[in-house]
Amino acid sequence: xxxxxxxxxxxxxxxxxxxxxxxxxxxxxxxxxxxxxxxxxxxxxxxxxxxxxxxxxxxxxxxxxxxxxxxxxxxxxxxxxxxxxxxxxxxxxxxxxxxxxxxxxxxxxxxxxxxxxxxxxxxxxxxxxxxxxxxxxxxxxxxxxxxxxxxxxxxxxxxxxxxxxxxxxxxxxxxxxxxxxxxxxxxxxxxxxxxxxxxxxxxxxxxxxxxxxxxxxxxxxxxxxxxxxxxxxxxxxxxxxxxxxxxxxxxxxxxxxxxxxxxxxxxxxxxxxxxxxxxxxxxxxxxxxxxxxxxxxxxxxxxxxxxxxxxxxxxxxxxxxxxxxxxxxxxxxxxxxxxxxxx
Amino acid sequence: xxxxxxxxxxxxxxxxxxxxxxxxxxxxxxxxxxxxxxxxxxxxxxxxxxxxxxxxxxxxxxxxxxxxxxxxxxxxxxxxxxxxxxxxxxxxxxxxxxxxxxxxxxxxxxxxxxxxxxxxxxxxxxxxxxxxxxxxxxxxxxxxxxxxxxxxxxxxxxxxxxxxxxxxxxxxxxxxxxxxxxxxxxxxxxxxxxxxxxxxxxxxxxxxxxxxxxxxxxxxxxxxxxxxxxxxxxxxxxxxxxxxxxxxxxxxxxxxxxxxxxxxxxxxxxxxxxxxxxxxxxxxxxxxxxxxxxxxxxxxxxxxxxxxxx
Amino acid sequence: xxxxxxxxxxxxxxxxxxxxxxxxxxxxxxxxxxxxxxxxxxxxxxxxxxxxxxxxxxxxxxxxxxxxxxxxxxxxxxxxxxxxxxxxxxxxxxxxxxxxxxxxxxxxxxxxxxxxxxxxxxxxxxxxxxxxxxxxxxxxxxxxxxxxxxxxxxxxxxxxxxxxxxxxxxxxxxxxxxxxxxxxxxxxxxxxxxxxxxxxxxxxxxxxxxxxxxxxxxxxxxxxxxxxxxxxxxxxxxxxxxxxxxxxxxxxxxxxxxxxxxxxxxxxxxxxxxxxxxxxxxxxxxxxxxxxxxxxxxxxxxxxxxx
Numbered sequence: 007x008x009x010x011x012x013x014x015x016x017x018x019x020x021x022x023x024x025x026x027x028x029x030x031x032x033x034x035x036x037x038x039x040x041x042x043x044x045x046x047x048x049x050x051x052x053x054x055x056x057x058x059x060x061x062x063x064x065x066x067x068x069x070x071x072x073x074x075x076x077x078x079x080x081x082x083x084x085x086x087x088x089x090x091x092x093x094x095x096x097x098x099x100x101x102x103x104x105x106x107x108x109x110x111x112x113x114x115x116x117x118x119x120x121x122x123x124x125x126x127x128x129x130x131x132x133x134x135x136x137x138x139x140x141x142x143x144x145x146x147x148x149x150x151x152x153x154x155x156x157x158x159x160x161x162x163x164x165x166x167x168x169x170x171x172x173x174x175x176x177x178x179x180x181x182x183x184x185x186x187x188x189x190x191x192x193x194x195x196x197x198x199x200x201x202x203x204x205x206x207x208x209x210x211x212x213x214x215x216x217x218x219x220x221x222x223x224x225x226x227x228x229x230x231x232x233x234x235x236x237x238x239x240x241x242x243x244x245x246x247x248x249x250x251x252x253x254x255x256x257x258x259x260x261x262x263x264x265x266x267x268x269x270x271x272x273x274x275x276x277x278x279x280x281x282x283x284x285x286x287x288x289x290x291x292x293x294x295x296x297x298x299x300x301x302x303x304x305x306x307x308x309x310x311x312x313x314x315x316x317x318x319x320x321x322x323x324x325x326x327x328x329x330x331x332x333x334x335x336x337x338x339x340x341x342x343x344x345x346x347x348x349x
Numbered sequence: 350x351x352x353x354x355x356x357x358x359x360x361x362x363x364x365x366x367x368x369x370x371x372x373x374x375x376x377x378x379x380x381x382x383x384x385x386x387x388x389x390x391x392x393x394x395x396x397x398x399x400x401x402x403x404x405x406x407x408x409x410x411x412x413x414x415x416x417x418x419x420x421x422x423x424x425x426x427x428x429x430x431x432x433x434x435x436x437x438x439x440x441x442x443x444x445x446x447x448x449x450x451x452x453x454x455x456x457x458x459x460x461x462x463x464x465x466x467x468x469x470x471x472x473x474x475x476x477x478x479x480x481x482x483x484x485x486x487x488x489x490x491x492x493x494x495x496x497x498x499x500x501x502x503x504x505x506x507x508x509x510x511x512x513x514x515x516x517x518x519x520x521x522x523x524x525x526x527x528x529x530x531x532x533x534x535x536x537x538x539x540x541x542x543x544x545x546x547x548x549x550x551x552x553x554x555x556x557x558x559x560x561x562x563x564x565x566x567x568x569x570x571x572x573x574x575x576x577x578x579x580x581x582x583x584x585x586x587x588x589x590x591x592x593x594x595x596x597x598x599x600x601x602x603x604x605x606x607x608x609x610x611x612x613x614x615x616x617x618x619x620x621x622x623x624x625x626x627x628x629x630x631x632x633x634x635x636x637x638x639x640x641x642x643x644x645x646x647x648x649x650x651x652x653x654x655x656x657x658x659x
Numbered sequence: 660x661x662x663x664x665x666x667x668x669x670x671x672x673x674x675x676x677x678x679x680x681x682x683x684x685x686x687x688x689x690x691x692x693x694x695x696x697x698x699x700x701x702x703x704x705x706x707x708x709x710x711x712x713x714x715x716x717x718x719x720x721x722x723x724x725x726x727x728x729x730x731x732x733x734x735x736x737x738x739x740x741x742x743x744x745x746x747x748x749x750x751x752x753x754x755x756x757x758x759x760x761x762x763x764x765x766x767x768x769x770x771x772x773x774x775x776x777x778x779x780x781x782x783x784x785x786x787x788x789x790x791x792x793x794x795x796x797x798x799x800x801x802x803x804x805x806x807x808x809x810x811x812x813x814x815x816x817x818x819x820x821x822x823x824x825x826x827x828x829x830x831x832x833x834x835x836x837x838x839x840x841x842x843x844x845x846x847x848x849x850x851x852x853x854x855x856x857x858x859x860x861x862x863x864x865x866x867x868x869x870x871x872x873x874x875x876x877x878x879x880x881x882x883x884x885x886x887x888x889x890x891x892x893x894x895x896x897x898x899x900x901x902x903x904x905x906x907x908x909x910x911x912x913x914x915x916x917x918x919x920x921x922x923x924x925x926x927x928x929x930x931x932x933x934x935x936x937x938x939x940x941x942x943x944x945x946x947x948x949x950x951x952x953x954x955x956x957x958x959x960x961x962x963x964x965x966x
Contacts, residue, residue, distance in 0.1 A: 097561030
């Protein structure tokens with residue numbers, strides 16, 4: 007298989023004055039060439055931390071990637087790269103765009119300069135060549151009048167345009183992986199759709215693999231090949247987009263799906279709202295992290311960590327409901343009534 | 350942009366006008382007149398001549414108009430203490446000396462202060478940070494004359510490395526410059542550290558890192574420039590600080606700058622000199638603020654477009 | 660391994676009651692919380708203790724010395740520190756221990772009174788400007804801009820020349836005449852900010868009377884900023900007085916201040932360095948302590964500003 011990225015047992019902690027926060031707790035996954043993988047989950051479930059770890063962008067003092075974690079880019083361990091190698095890797099082989107295009111661009115540099123900078127660094131182009139290349143990239147992300155926008159400052163552009171510039175910066179060196187951290191969250195709904203369409207088009211045109219981090223399942227639906235649902239720093243379910251949307255197995259995935267307007271309509275059901283908040287990540291977790299909020303929580307869930315079960319070759323889920331002893335339950339939205347309403 | 354610039358210059362002119370007017374009438378409101386204590390002993394005729402010479406025989410308002418008219422031509426009148434010595438010429442002769450000492454001190458203070466600020470920000474909560482902040486606190490709390498006396502005592506008297514005061518040789522410059530640059534070092538270091546920490550937590554720093562820039566490039570190309578913006582706003586205050594600090598420093602080290610003459614004219618009640626020098630200082634500072642404002646506009650592209658946001 | 664788990668564990672029990680959402684921590688009042696944070700700051704606490712000691716000495720020091728600060732003893736001039744004269748004597752044979760604390764009174768009074776008067780004026784001016792906003796604010800702030808654009812020390816020097824008298828009151832007047840501008844700006848900014856907060860808008864929408872809004876929302880928010888500004892202003896006034904006295908424009912003999920003591924001693928520092936160092940140390944120490952105290956108060960009163 008042409009795996010280009012393989013993450014094995016990634017564990018990340020933040021050292022704070024209240025104690026160690028285990029933000030990512032043993033996450034493993036892989037990414038194939040040209041594939042789009044989505045990380046989905048509530049805020050604070052570790053998806054952004056996982057994404058940033060791939061580029062080693064976590065704050066060096068407070069964040070600690072635990073020993074035993076491995077991030078293999080084409081077989082090379084990213085965590086062991088030297089500074090020089092890391093700089094060639096960042097932006098050139100794997101690049102990243104961030105949530106808020108308003109703050110992610112340097113306000114005192116023109117958009118053009120910010121693209122040229124990466125091109126001159128990685129492709130060793132002259133200023134003139136880099137400028138020509140940058141304008142081509144701006145064209146690629148469908149910015150009208152790219153020559154003029156090249157010398158515009160970020161504050162002169164709209165939010166959607168800025169996010170396009172961010173994408174242009176990220177794609178300028180033709181990386182093999184693009185990490186998009188909530189790329190549409192800060193944008194207007196209409197602009198969101200445009201950015202998603204653009205990402206989809208670019209992915210097909212350039213064959214870039216994408217890691218899409220989002221809490222919005224609607225964004226994922228049109229773009230992702232595979233989906234990874236994260237909760238409390240762990241992957242609770244992973245599968246192809248089809249499997250996650252049509253045969254979800256984990257109660258947390260059910261909850262997520264039924265809280266998306268467009269998807270919930272399918273079952274003519276009220277929008278579901280998941281009660282409570284994710285567990286405090288300071289605590290060590292010895293049981294299923296979702297147990298406290300789960301409608302289907304069983305006694306065993308409060309005592310032991312569930313095992314990962316293969317539903318199909320591509321579909322894994324970590325839930326005690328997969329156990330042969332467990333009662334067979336259906337997602338509440340298929341029953342038409344939530345467990346809580348029955349009780 | 351242009352409208353903003355014109356407005357800003359307009360305010361500066363009005364400010365200056367108000368300052369000159371207020372200073373003029375304040376000086377004239379002093380009981381007695383500028384010549385009274387020195388002209389008392391003169392014969393009646395000489396005295397009248399003197400009064401006529403300085404225009405003091407005319408009504409106050411006429412004197413004011415005359416002063417303003419002369420001011421526009423750059424003529425600040427003549428010293429009442431040393432007849433024949435023109436105030437404008439004295440300023441023209443002494444201010445370059447102050448400018449030289451103050452300018453070098455400010456430049457050194459700027460470079461060292463910024464460097465220390467960067468070091469402190471990059472080593473937050475480690476010993477270089479604590480050391481820099483300790484120096485910065487000392488720099489803002491030890492008065493110039495205390496620092497100057499300490500330097501004179503230890504460097505000149507005890508160690509005998511440098512002359513305690515005097516003028517004419519390059520080595521006479523060393524101590525005054527060190528003393529005057531201490532304050533700027535401290536405040537630039539303090540401000541740059543906090544603004545650098547602020548900048549380093551911005552998202553675009555992450556973007557720059559994700560691009561593959563080295564730590565050095567991230568700091569020099571992205572963080573430093575944006576951290577310098579707030580520094581520009583305190584620059585005017587520092588220029589003022591260096592010039593007022595010079596009142597004391599020039600006296601203590603015997604530097605024949607404008608501060609030295611300003612203080613001695615105050616001690617000698619040389620009214621035209623006090624008035625002229627005050628006007629000069631006020632103009633200097635108003636212009637300094639104006640220039641700093643324009644520099645700020647040039648370095649921050651956001652302000653070029655929306656001046657009202659300030 | 661999976662087989663070992665007994666069947667009865669697989670019984671659906673549903674989600675936990677959301678006990679976690681109860682507020683577990685006891686409520687602590689703002690001031691008590693601030694005091695707790697302040698005490699955790701060792702540097703600021705130490706600064707406060709040193710200031711306490713200085714204040715004590717400034718009040719009781721002259722009495723402890725057993726000499727009057729004006730009393731001359733021509734037989735014992737420029738004496739080094741000894742058992743009779745702890746800090747030695749000056750060129751007129753006056754006891755320096757008494758003079759240092761007497762001078763401290765003047766310096767401290769100028770620092771405290773200056774800072775309080777100017778922040779009082781500044782608060783009212785800034786409060787009016789910020790509260791009314793619009794045209795009033797525009798004009799009032801223009802005036803402040805003009806005042807601020809003239810260097811502070813020039814104004815003070817000019818006024819002390821014009822007013823001729825060099826008493827404590829004149830000095831205070833000269834120093835506070837434009838000194839309030841800084842606080843006026845801060846207060847105005849703060850008032851404008853509070854005014855635009857959603858909770859104030861909500862209170863207005865509910866029909867709460869203006870004076871109640873000022874009392875409940877504006878003053879508490881402005882107060883912490885003003886306290887911090889006062890603390891930072893005090894060393895500024897002490898420095899200003901020392902500076903003027905050093906130039907011979909401040910306190911006149913026989914009365915004295917730390918700045919005046921340092922100025923007198925400066926001409927002879929090569930021979931009698933301790934005459935210079937003691938008052939210089941007092942000035943530096945007081946300014947340092949007030950600055951550190953200000954830092955500590957700012958962190959304690961406004962944790963958001965903490966870096």
